[in-house]
Amino acid sequence: MQHGHDSTRRRFLKGAAIVSAATVSKGMSLVQSQSNISAARQGPNDSVPHRPLGHTGIQVSAMALGGYHLGSTRDQQEANEIVARAMAAGINFFDNAWDYHDGHSEEVVGNALKGKRADAVIMTKVCTHGRGKDVAMKQLEQSLRRLQTDYLDLWQIHEVIYENDPDLIFAAGGAAEALLQAKQQGKVRAIGFTGHKDPRIHLKMLSHNFPFDTVQMPLNCLDATFRSFEVQVLPEANKRDLAVLGMKSLGGSGEIVINGAATAQEALRYAMSLPVASTISGVDSMQVLEQNLTVAAGLKPMSAQEMQALRDHCKTYAADGRFELFKVTKKYDGKVGREQHHFPTPEELPA
Amino acid sequence: MTQNSTGPAIPLRQFGKSSARISALGFGGHHLGDAADEPTAVRLIQEAVDGGITFYDNCWEYHRGKSEIWMGNGLKGRRDKVFLMTKVCTHGRDADLAMQMLEQSLRRLQTDHLDLWQIHGVAFDNDPELFIRHNGAAEALHTAKQQGKVRFVGFTGHKDPNIHLKMLNTGFPFDAVQMPLNAFDSQFLSFEKQVLPELNTRGIAVLGMKPINGHGEPVTKGILTAQEALRYAMSLPVTTTITGIDKPEVLQQNLAVAQGFQPMSPQEMQALRDRVRDQAADGRFEMYKLSLKFDNPEARMAHQFPLDMQSVEVKEMLQATKNTGHPFPKTS
Numbered sequence: 001m002q003h004g005h006d007s008t009r010r011r012f013l014k015g016a017a018i019v020s021a022a023t024v025s026k027g028m029s030l031v032q033s034q035s036n037i038s039a040a041r042q043g044p045n046d047s048v049p050h051r052p053l054g055h056t057g058i059q060v061s062a063m064a065l066g067g068y069h070l071g072s073t074r075d076q077q078e079a080n081e082i083v084a085r086a087m088a089a090g091i092n093f094f095d096n097a098w099d100y101h102d103g104h105s106e107e108v109v110g111n112a113l114k115g116k117r118a119d120a121v122i123m124t125k126v127c128t129h130g131r132g133k134d135v136a137m138k139q140l141e142q143s144l145r146r147l148q149t150d151y152l153d154l155w156q157i158h159e160v161i162y163e164n165d166p167d168l169i170f171a172a173g174g175a176a177e178a179l180l181q182a183k184q185q186g187k188v189r190a191i192g193f194t195g196h197k198d199p200r201i202h203l204k205m206l207s208h209n210f211p212f213d214t215v216q217m218p219l220n221c222l223d224a225t226f227r228s229f230e231v232q233v234l235p236e237a238n239k240r241d242l243a244v245l246g247m248k249s250l251g252g253s254g255e256i257v258i259n260g261a262a263t264a265q266e267a268l269r270y271a272m273s274l275p276v277a278s279t280i281s282g283v284d285s286m287q288v289l290e291q292n293l294t295v296a297a298g299l300k301p302m303s304a305q306e307m308q309a310l311r312d313h314c315k316t317y318a319a320d321g322r323f324e325l326f327k328v329t330k331k332y333d334g335k336v337g338r339e340q341h342h343f344p345t346p347e348e349l350p351a
Numbered sequence: 352m353t354q355n356s357t358g359p360a361i362p363l364r365q366f367g368k369s370s371a372r373i374s375a376l377g378f379g380g381h382h383l384g385d386a387a388d389e390p391t392a393v394r395l396i397q398e399a400v401d402g403g404i405t406f407y408d409n410c411w412e413y414h415r416g417k418s419e420i421w422m423g424n425g426l427k428g429r430r431d432k433v434f435l436m437t438k439v440c441t442h443g444r445d446a447d448l449a450m451q452m453l454e455q456s457l458r459r460l461q462t463d464h465l466d467l468w469q470i471h472g473v474a475f476d477n478d479p480e481l482f483i484r485h486n487g488a489a490e491a492l493h494t495a496k497q498q499g500k501v502r503f504v505g506f507t508g509h510k511d512p513n514i515h516l517k518m519l520n521t522g523f524p525f526d527a528v529q530m531p532l533n534a535f536d537s538q539f540l541s542f543e544k545q546v547l548p549e550l551n552t553r554g555i556a557v558l559g560m561k562p563i564n565g566h567g568e569p570v571t572k573g574i575l576t577a578q579e580a581l582r583y584a585m586s587l588p589v590t591t592t593i594t595g596i597d598k599p600e601v602l603q604q605n606l607a608v609a610q611g612f613q614p615m616s617p618q619e620m621q622a623l624r625d626r627v628r629d630q631a632a633d634g635r636f637e638m639y640k641l642s643l644k645f646d647n648p649e650a651r652m653a654h655q656f657p658l659d660m661q662s663v664e665v666k667e668m669l670q671a672t673k674n675t676g677h678p679f680p681k682t683s
Contacts, residue, residue: 163539164632226476319477320654328475329643341633351643351659 046298048090053121053277054243056190056213058153060093060121060278063296064245067096067124069282071105076112082289083112087119089293095245095280096147097125097158098139099336106146117149125158125194128175129340130168136178140187154214155179155188159337161197166204169193176210190214196248196326197333199232206233212242216280218326219246221262221270222318224311227327230274243277248324250281252332255323261314265295270310273301325351359611361403364590366434367526367556369503371466373406373434373591376609377558380409380437382595383425384418395602396425400432402606408558408593409460410438410471411452412649412664415671419459430462438471438507441488442653443481449491453500467527468492468501472650473508479517482506489523503527509561509639510646512545519546525555529593531639532559534583534623535569535631540640543587557589564636565645574627574636578608583623586614 050059065086073079083094094113096106106124113120124143126136144150157175160166169175179191192214193205202217215237217229224230237244249271250256250264257264271279272295283289302310317323326332329351330343338345363372378399386392396407407426409419419437426433437456441449457463470488473479483489492504505527506518515530528550530542537543550557562584563570563577570577584592585608596602615623630636639645643656648664651657658665 162633167632319480320475320656322655325643325656330638330641331643342630342635343633344638349638349642349644350661351657 048296061091064093064278064280066282067105068100069284071101072284079108080112093121099127110148121153123154125156127158127336129337132173133178136175152188154190157193160195202233214243216245218248220249221310221314226318246276246279251323261317268295361609368554377406377591377593379593379595380418381413382597384414385597392421393425406591412440423461434466436467438469440471440649442650446491449488465501467503470506474510483521515546527556529558531561538631559589559592
């Protein structure tokens with residue numbers, strides 16, 4: 001999670017918007033032909049394809065709206081318009097977290113989805129960061145209230161990024177027990193975890209053989225060759241039939257695009273062409289949404305050759321993590337997690 | 352070698368496979384640049400030599416050269432009594448740049464040779480590749496040794512045991528390797544577990560650093576004492592433990608542990624590991640392993656990472672370039 005880079009993000013997106021809808025094929029792609037198009041009000045050729053969320057029976061759009069950025073919109077009205085436009089284009093999957101903008105993101109999405117709950121797949125994340133089950137269950141009630149719903153489609157453990165997080169989560173009375181309890185009580189349909197730091201920590205989580213339904217991770221064309229979730233975690237998740245949610249397709253704050261490693265379209269298409277259920281992308285303005293839709297609507301996946309060419313092209317930028325700062329710095333590590341682990345605040349330790 | 356007549360000697364240990372012997376406690380050059388003024392720094396060095404410290408650490412980029420200059424003045428007339436190390440800061444750049452840095456370091460340190468010259472701050476996943484590539488810094492280490500300007504060569508880094516192992520696997524014949532070694536490290540991304548045994552097997556000299564975690568945070572927070580921390584680090588199978596010295600009282604505190612050093616028993620060491628286990632597990636006291644903030648701006652520039660304008664090092668860098676019209680400070 002990171003703060004204060006919205007202006008940077010907008011700056012690059014303006015540049016990237018030059019790559020227009022003209023690049024989007026009118027043809028129907030393989031993924032799209034398999035998709036559930038009923039949620040889309042547009043024609044099948046230009047809607048965002050849907051895919052199964054692992055073994056849960058839930059269908060999600062191949063692109064999800066990132067909740068942090070929806071909390072950064074000008075006002076509720078703008079968020080409402082973005083959500084309405086996204087749903088019209090076929091997006092039904094909404095990401096969030098208990099700590100995004102101290103709850104504001106959940107409230108904004110709750111309001112925007114009023115009357116649309118049945119058509120939406122709502123995910124939020126719990127921010128115990130090592131604390132026990134009781135804290136998790138309290139946060140769940142708060143999230144449900146803010147999101148104005150009595151159940152979540154998906155509830156994930158947020159930011160598993162510290163070396164000892166897996167130990168704390170699976171300790172007796174830890175957050176893992178809360179996931180099971182919430183599922184038993186029917187308050188959540190599916191459960192998972194997220195993290196942006198290190199594939200080893202993800203693998204440590206998976207090694208517990210806990211019945212996760214989903215796992216979220218950074219997936220982009222630089223990750224492919226540096227401390228790689230794509231290489232180390234994605235195949236393992238696929239093997240276990242977990243739904244994979246990709247994030248940070250542009251480097252977290254558009255670093256990949258701003259610095260010229262790839263264009264926004266290339267980077268998004270790459271991420272969405274991986275064997276994932278959905279790619280979560282932060283959207284804080286209609287302009288950004290329209291840009292994302294140039295790729296996501298009527299998605300045309302890259303061929304294996306195109307993907308390899310992009311990996312090769314990005315390799316030198318990827319090799320030291322300079323544009324994946326969420327892996328190599330503290331910059332993207334959230335406030336609540338830092339507090340629980342007694343780490344310096346973002347003000348004291350920005351990087 | 353001069354010894355302080357009042358106390359027992361600091362033990363000397365064999366430097367890798369060579370016949371050289373160095374004191375079990377090393378004098379850290381970065382903190383020397385934090386001394387109140389140059390006369391204080393010079394006195395600290397002189398008293399350290401008299402107290403039996405023979406190993407002196409430094410680096411081309413510490414305080415933009417101030418650490419090397421002050422150490423050079425402190426060692427005037429004492430050069431032959433010590434084993435002098437400094438580090439080169441190419442951070443992936445070419446061999447030629449390394450050789451230029453070597454000449455600058457030799458001038459500042461007022462000597463015609465180094466006992467040990469090390470690659471500074473190997474911290475990024477691609478540093479080993481950049482080091483060993485054609486025209487990389489590996490070639491400079493080789494050349495400098497052939498020219499007799501350095502006796503031994505090595506590398507340092509505080510980030511990740513896996514990167515150290517990658518450096519070793521380049522096949523380059525290193526004489527020494529430097530890394531963080533302290534009770535916290537023993538159970539978090541651990542150099543002690545992953546790298547130390549490998550170096551011992553290969554007969555490479557081990558230089559421990561950050562015995563009290565860089566800036567002594569666990570001591571300030573009362574988790575352990577400075578003496579316990581230093582004793583733990585010095586009790587490991589290492590050649591020396593480098594510790595920062597910026598004040599006379601710090602020097603005296605360190606000399607008190609090092610003179611007539613008695614290692615901890617394996618039981619004492621395990622008890623200390625157990626005591627810090629909870630605080631060690633997420634790395635909160637070893638931020639040098641986790642954050643770019645603890646990487647040198649020189650390295651950040653070479654790797655195109657954004658600079659932290661609030662860091663002391665960047666402020667010093669800007670100060671040094673003021674009004675010169677040069678992007679980099681002129682060096683002596």
